[in-house]
Amino acid sequence: MSSQILIAMDDLETAVRLNGAFEAAKFSTAMFSSLDDARGTVRRENPELVILTGAVHEPHVQQLAALAHDAEISTLALLEPTDSERAERVGRLRATEVMTKPVAPDDAVATARRLIDRRHLQERTGIVGESAPIQEVLVKIEQMAPVSSTVLVQGESGSGKELVAKGLHDLSPRRNGAFITVNCAALPETLLESELFGHEKGAFTGAAERRLGRFELADGGTIFLDEIGEIPLSTQVKLLRVLESRTFFRVGGTQPIKVDVRVVAATNRSLRDAVTLGEFRDDLYYRLNVLNIYLPPLRERRGDIPLLLRRFIREFAKTHERPFRGITPEAMQRLVNAPWPGNVRQLRNLVESMVVLAPGAEIRASDIPADVLEGAGTHSLRSGQALLPMRMQQQQPGRDVPVQELEFILRSLVDLRLQIEELRRRLDDHPQRVQVIELADHSAVADVMSENDRDGDQPVLYRPGMTMAEVERATIEAALKEYRGNRRRAAEVLGIGERTLYRKIKAYHLE
Ligand SMILES: Nc1ncnc2c1ncn2[C@@H]1O[C@H](COP(=O)(O)OP(=O)(O)OP(=O)(O)O)[C@@H](O)[C@H]1O
Numbered sequence: 001m002s003s004q005i006l007i008a009m010d011d012l013e014t015a016v017r018l019n020g021a022f023e024a025a026k027f028s029t030a031m032f033s034s035l036d037d038a039r040g041t042v043r044r045e046n047p048e049l050v051i052l053t054g055a056v057h058e059p060h061v062q063q064l065a066a067l068a069h070d071a072e073i074s075t076l077a078l079l080e081p082t083d084s085e086r087a088e089r090v091g092r093l094r095a096t097e098v099m100t101k102p103v104a105p106d107d108a109v110a111t112a113r114r115l116i117d118r119r120h121l122q123e124r125t126g127i128v129g130e131s132a133p134i135q136e137v138l139v140k141i142e143q144m145a146p147v148s149s150t151v152l153v154q155g156e157s158g159s160g161k162e163l164v165a166k167g168l169h170d171l172s173p174r175r176n177g178a179f180i181t182v183n184c185a186a187l188p189e190t191l192l193e194s195e196l197f198g199h200e201k202g203a204f205t206g207a208a209e210r211r212l213g214r215f216e217l218a219d220g221g222t223i224f225l226d227e228i229g230e231i232p233l234s235t236q237v238k239l240l241r242v243l244e245s246r247t248f249f250r251v252g253g254t255q256p257i258k259v260d261v262r263v264v265a266a267t268n269r270s271l272r273d274a275v276t277l278g279e280f281r282d283d284l285y286y287r288l289n290v291l292n293i294y295l296p297p298l299r300e301r302r303g304d305i306p307l308l309l310r311r312f313i314r315e316f317a318k319t320h321e322r323p324f325r326g327i328t329p330e331a332m333q334r335l336v337n338a339p340w341p342g343n344v345r346q347l348r349n350l351v352e353s354m355v356v357l358a359p360g361a362e363i364r365a366s367d368i369p370a371d372v373l374e375g376a377g378t379h380s381l382r383s384g385q386a387l388l389p390m391r392m393q394q395q396q397p398g399r400d401v402p403v404q405e406l407e408f409i410l411r412s413l414v415d416l417r418l419q420i421e422e423l424r425r426r427l428d429d430h431p432q433r434v435q436v437i438e439l440a441d442h443s444a445v446a447d448v449m450s451e452n453d454r455d456g457d458q459p460v461l462y463r464p465g466m467t468m469a470e471v472e473r474a475t476i477e478a479a480l481k482e483y484r485g486n487r488r489r490a491a492e493v494l495g496i497g498e499r500t501l502y503r504k505i506k507a508y509h510l511e
């Protein structure tokens, strides 16, 4: 039987004492000599936790810690009181948690339990990361999951808001109920209301049958209101009423309907700013913000990048059946330092395309597209470009195609597939609007989508009292919305450079 906890015997007395305490607490344990066969033992036992009992400044223990770290196994290192003076050496130790001796066995057991629980939580939620902010997010999920209070999840696009919302549901007592997602930005006002609250037969033209809304479908479960910052003011009033009383009316209905639903809302824009701009009701903001979770952008937790890279490389090497060894240190370093405007989603999509396209069995620095290092492409519809059709038009059949050109085409094809997946995801959000889309070329899709947009009211760009900066922000936001986040088009239309637009998007937190 494999052991949950491996205890290194560098400090034999402590190891024996802890072993007894862990066995008494019903953990399966094994002691091993970190000097002899650490690598083999760790691989064979595949433990959930390795405890380093001493000699943490010795290279063999540091290697063991690094080995466990790379295998994503948590480590608890016990330091001598004097070790803090050798801070520099201890600093090189890659332990998940450290404690200073003497350590009471009960404290060691409690800490070990916490580390193992955290690992399980990460496995269940799929949230990868060891940085302090991600650990904080995990603690919050643990604390907030059991209750039914509303949670507001904030963070830039691609930072993992949906993973968090799903995690809150999966760990809650409602986990056997439905988890219903509504993308509030994908639907115009009237459809959004009937989507949320349902409608009675004949409530409006085309309402041939009674239709249940998403709140009713989520009864007993969780409703995830994505992009809540985009919800029109009139719908905000109705939503406020639901949050206050858990009752609502179907569109055209007269009977109040009561539901037991937990609300998780997410936004990638600052709701506080939206309140200041008069676009979001402050009473609704406070109602939604009972509990909140903030996901910092990837560039503010670069320590998580190596872990995410390794995880995604493993995942996609398996999916695409590519015999992959990993990534060179130079490539890793460059990716750790890249700007990542599209956050984890961009990183994930990039790894997929590199795993498919890299000619060797590892990702090298030369495999990284330049735009990633410059911070241009996010490999998503928000700023991605369908380069392929344009380039292919220029391609003469039968001409000798240089290798770089072929690589470019292949990369564009993978990009295109990722864009199509994202489109599909968006179309799933408004099934009534677009039934059939001919995917003949990218521009046809873009036309259909921008036509949908035109149905909505034109946004108000100026209100008395607004500053020039606020007007500029609103204008950029409107242009981005109009062109579905296509920054190149938006910049063209606004008559400014793409880089200038990018700078302003950052400055105004419009990502
Ligand atoms: N910490 C993480 N660990 C592993 N995968 C992650 C993490 N954060 C995000 N991802 C992955 O990145 C992608 C984007 O995440 P998600 O959809 O949750 O982002 P989001 O914040 O909802 O973005 P948007 O605002 O654009 O909707 C998903 O494939 C998700 O699985």
Ligand SMILES: [Mg+2]
Pocket: 161, 162, 226
């Ligand atoms: Mg999302």
